[in-house]
Amino acid sequence: MIANHTSHLDAPMIAQSLPRRQSRFLATGVAYDYFFTVWHKRLFVRWLFNAFPIYREGSRGSANLPRALLRSGVPVLLFPEGSRQKSGTIADFKAGSIRLAVDASVPIVPAAVVGGFEAMPKGAVWPAAGRPPVHVAFGEPVTARDEESLSELTARVRQLVAELFAAGADDIGVGSEHVESPERTKK
Numbered sequence: 001m002i003a004n005h006t007s008h009l010d011a012p013m014i015a016q017s018l019p020r021r022q023s024r025f026l027a028t029g030v031a032y033d034y035f036f037t038v039w040h041k042r043l044f045v046r047w048l049f050n051a052f053p054i055y056r057e058g059s060r061g062s063a064n065l066p067r068a069l070l071r072s073g074v075p076v077l078l079f080p081e082g083s084r085q086k087s088g089t090i091a092d093f094k095a096g097s098i099r100l101a102v103d104a105s106v107p108i109v110p111a112a113v114v115g116g117f118e119a120m121p122k123g124a125v126w127p128a129a130g131r132p133p134v135h136v137a138f139g140e141p142v143t144a145r146d147e148e149s150l151s152e153l154t155a156r157v158r159q160l161v162a163e164l165f166a167a168g169a170d171d172i173g174v175g176s177e178h179v180e181s182p183e184r185t186k187k
């Protein structure tokens with residue numbers, strides 16, 4: 001599963017939105033440098049999210065564990081933006097998580113969390129008062145098309161997540177201005 005990432009609420013909201021038979025074994029990739037360097041954070045995310053570390057710089061064999069999980073049938077949740085987005089926008093996707101799915105020969109399920117930024121933006125230590133609405137939308141599973149490059153598949157999955165986000169934004173009244181075109185997010 002590939003999703004946008006704006007809040008610490010994203011992983012629990014996605015897991016809660018899945019049927020129990022699918023969420024029970026869901027393993028979530030989380031940032032090593034944020035969650036795995038302090039014992040109590042590591043214990044918490046492993047217990048709550050069945051989390052495994054992702055090394056953002058791509059070293060230390062970050063792909064080995066999620067690849068093994070995927071190949072053994074364990075569903076994996078990854079956030080290909082690499083970090084929570086400070087503005088609530090959907091940033092460019094890094095290709096690593098898409099490559100994992102292709103290498104493991106598993107379909108990619110696009111997912112969009114809408115309202116997570118409003119409910120608990122990056123930097124907040126507690127969710128916003130008043131229970132802002134949060135919506136999770138799942139797309140149909142996708143695989144690489146014949147002759148589709150990794151970068152083309154990555155762009156297609158990002159577009160699917162953006163479309164799910166825009167539809168969900170309409171449903172709960174969150175501005176769809178959070179969906180930026182890939183050209184605007186390039187530096």
